[in-house]
Amino acid sequence: MIRVGIYGYGNLGRGVECAIKQADDANLVAVFTRRDPSTVKILTEGVPVYHIDKAESMKDAIDVMILCGGSATDLPLQTPALASIFNVVDSFDTHAKIPEHFKNVDLAAKKGGKTAVISVGWDPGMFSLSRLYASAILPEGKDYTFWGKGVSQGHSDAIRRIDGVVDARQYTIPIDEALDSVRSGSNPELTTRQKHKRDCYVVAAEGADKAKIEAEIVNMPNYFADYDTTVTFISAEEMNREHSSLPHGGFVIRSGNTGWESENRHIIEYSLKLDSNPEFTASVILAYARAAVKLSDKGQHGCKTVFDIPPAYLSPLNSAELREKLL
């Protein structure tokens, strides 16, 4: 049995807890929180909640620590700090800072003789793998990644910061015509506007100037100005009733050619349709937590990404079983 610790208990931490419940080979040892542990109620009966200060003292009781903090401020500090003490997995997704994060975590993990896997989830994660496999197979080709339909937390937060907005939910939606044209193999050049649109649901404060709010949203640089954006004002009740879940998903498509004169066309498509973004991310993370423990047991220490890990390590089945059942 793999003894797992959860470090940080928000949506992602709860998702990891649910994934552990489904795994026959993993046990939850403890949840660690920055809050007062007595105020944190978890789902699993009989499992303790500790303050994060207690984590280090439990290093011999935990095979892998799953870091469930955010990429902006938590993980850049937490993952290197914990990687010299525990095998760790995180979901660091600030793309531009991955090289720096990798270097910091690699140093710490090698120093402690531990294995760390960073940037695990679906993008970065499963989508990255799809891009890698497809581009290695079809070097003469073009990659497309579409996201959605799904809730973007960052864009929802940006709307919430506007004066007069009480609550907001933003859906990123891939545009069907763009998907169809990619799937046809025509390798189109697509602008930002042609690939995705953004639908926003907003609860405005009483008496707020809705026209002004809408204008501020659709013209917001980087976030909305380059997209066709629709804004719909709804009540707080409707927000809770219709928009409280966190669905997401998307498509990675590579279209490429083979043949002596590149005369044959091939389309590789990987897609996800997810009811719960955090729970799916957590399920990917738990599979890589299993891999982290196996790698560590084999002495393969340091920082890894999904690109470095043999697929078999994700499964609870052994190699002979995998060849027989899944090959």
Next chain:
Amino acid sequence: MIRVGIYGYGNLGRGVECAIKQADDANLVAVFTRRDPSTVKILTEGVPVYHIDKAESMKDAIDVMILCGGSATDLPLQTPALASIFNVVDSFDTHAKIPEHFKNVDLAAKKGGKTAVISVGWDPGMFSLSRLYASAILPEGKDYTFWGKGVSQGHSDAIRRIDGVVDARQYTIPIDEALDSVRSGSNPELTTRQKHKRDCYVVAAEGADKAKIEAEIVNMPNYFADYDTTVTFISAEEMNREHSSLPHGGFVIRSGNTGWESENRHIIEYSLKLDSNPEFTASVILAYARAAVKLSDKGQHGCKTVFDIPPAYLSPLNSAELREKLL
């Protein structure tokens, strides 16, 4: 540069030759054939064609030998025989015999200090990987594999053996209603007949009894009796004009649930739409040939499958480039 040999020059061998042309890091050293080499004309200028008897004498000139024979009689003998001399890759696809083949190849490769990768292509191969990743992520779920629309060589051959048949082409076609029901997440139990249908195009000999041929096809046990099968008689000219290419493809879909009460549903779908089955298979094989050489250089000898190989090894890019560009 990776120095590649091609062992067997049919559709797959030609596909590998085309894939090498596209690769910046691979060179074709020689093609080996059982035929009289003077009768075999290849596409690449300046590359020699040798009889297979000459292969062993070239062991220091070739980094990886790609075996392009058939699974029925060629590969069970050729792969173990060559795996102690060369790093090798094959596309062995007789599922029930994979454990035995693996054992024989593993023994030979370890004896020779070489690396062998077996059962490479898209099924077994990329579809197997999709099944493995998806089932490791969503343990509470169900897998579905659909094939087509594409030409099945085995089924086409079975029709050709019928009395009065001059030529035949059989297309395996997934049934849309079945795909839709799987994608809806309803986890249906599907019969063989509900998943695929079979379309047959047949050139009959002059004066042959077409009704009898059709009855023989649709009632053929194992091959057609369990499917809705249509038979269309066409001319030899139409066969050549409309049915000379070898398209294929298919879908691997896993539908699974997460959440404390399994309340959230997720659909993972991987699909291929291929103009040329042998060329795509060859392109997958060349990527794994690159991996075989890297594994061998690291001293990781013996037999491997796609499950055992870190994805990064398939790419000509190094790990830092991959993290920057594709993660």
